[in-house]
Amino acid sequence: MLTTTVSLTLTSVILLALVIIFNTVHDPLSASIGFSILGCAITWRLVPVLNDSFLKANLAGKDLNKLDKQIIPESMGVVCATVYLVCLFLFIPFPFMEWFTGKGIISHTEEFQKPTFPHHKLGEFLSALLSLQSMTFLGFADDVFDIRWRDPYNYANTATVSVWTVCRLGMVAVFCTNSINILAGINGVEIGQSLVIACSIAFNDYLFLNGTDPAVEAHLFSLYFILPFIGVSLGLMMHNWYPSRVFVGDTYCYFAGMTFTVVGILAHFNCPRHRMPRFNPTTQKLDYSRARLQKPLGVSALVILKIFSSLSLVEITELENSIEVNNFTLLNLLLLKFGSMNERTLTIKRNND
Template sequence: MIFLGFADDVLNLRWRHKLLLPTAASLPLLMVYFTNFGNTTIVVPKPFRPLLGLHLDLGILYYVYMGLLAVFCTNAINILAGINGLEAGQSLVISASIIIFNLVELEGDCRDDHVFSLYFMIPFFFTTLGLLYHNWYPSRVFVGDTFCYFAGMTFAVVGILGHFSKTMLLFFMPQVFNFLYSLPQLLHIIPCPRHRVPRLNTKTGKLEMSYSKFKTKSLSFLGTFILKIAESLQLVTVHQSDDEDGAFTECNNMTLINLLLKVFGPMHERNLTLLLLLLQVSLGMGLTPPCFPFSVALTVVIFLCRSWAALSPSPFGTSLSDSSTTSEPPDHCLLPHSLQGS
């Protein structure tokens, strides 16, 4: 997966390669699961138990699910990326959630599985913590797609071999929402540019929504329908224009990052990262009962850090409160987009 991430950074791989290669990479993982465990039975949710019973054996469909989970985890962090500290930050929160969940479940029946997960997650947490220190705004180290694919596959491995793949999805709730929100562009129902990162307003020093502009007649009936529904739900901003080349439609790129900028308005990059991490903590950890108290504590800590950053002078010479007066863009904006995430 590290090689795939490096190849994506250098060669700008197409989406079909990003789906095919992780699928092939997950085959050894599924073979290990089949050889050592082979359990394909799930506990049926209570509303469906009168119809399906307490347990249901999915058979080969369970392996299909795990393969799809590996592909999703690998790409989920890479899709929600592009600003300093976000990739490493969300990976740090997810790994912390997994560690807390494993520690709480150590007294249960699957102790060995959770110990196995901790062997992976504890080193990953502290190495990512060191990476985040250098990747925080203004970043001195850029993670690129290489770290995103590596982190995603690490989570998939511990979730599958640790037998908590369904719980794992709860830690990925912001990524799940971002994926569903991005789906019309990922499937090219609505035109999708290569990079969908927010754009920097050099006069204010704040990030604003990025847009995709295309000819109105190039949009299919399904694309037009989805765009109208999304606009009516206040999920996208759509502009229409005409020139000598015809009618054009412009809409903001469908990512969670741009959606937050739409809701809260332009903001400093560091504030935006803190807001996204706050969302990761509150949704990713808050929906899992064993992690809820830690979610509340981390939410308070991040909120206090955000307030302190807004009121205190930055160690790099610019406070968040006066970031609107910044006239020069940060150094990282001068780098190629391939180093800033997708």
């Protein structure tokens, strides 16, 4: 039973989330934040309520890293994933609200107006939800039936024999889900690493929401999926953090990995650009290469540079209209730390480190 204080706090949080959602109908990003808060509160409340049901269904496991080897509920990731999917299903109309209210009508001629509803965006959104739902089901099936480790690989690539693009997507999905699962076994580590990744993605998306970048829509799409994920993961982590009262199971690992897959693919994220070290023909050695950033820099960029500088990860040179910094790659960092060296030495240094 919840104490009066906790019950009032939970009710207040839910009401706050509903107020944000209904007062920001035409601002999908704000509505997404509201759904994130709502998902966090509901997940936090549902997990302890369903504990006994999971134990009765034999969805339980031993906490092997404790002396008493306590039996606690497992596969609670399905609760987190279900709340997440419900929140996203309810969120579907918000990114398209301007078309529902007539603001999305564009005049193609002076006499004729035609609705230009972005069906391709809706299709991407629904395909993302279908992928997440399917992988959540697979993860829960893995928890219930203890599927062998190689079977999910076969499942993910079943219909990809003749379609190379789909095959690659399947491999990305398998990689992402198993990269979360590979560290499982310690209280809170699956959710912990997932939250670090998700918050990093959200922060990166925020940096691109300046209104001038052509990829704004893609980063908004990413935030619509990442923010509720952060919310429901926080709600579950409160019960999974050391000492865990529940286990998240393979369901959460599959769900988290597929969320990152969906965001990475459908949000059209670009890979980082390659920045080679600079060859000095006089010394016949390699020096670190530099990038020039035009002033004025945004507040976020300045904060990041100051943090990197305090950690000795970047060397900043102030110029009249710009700032020069070393390129952010491991090879350039080694050259910054240890000085110029020939290519063979740099290769050995990189492999040893």
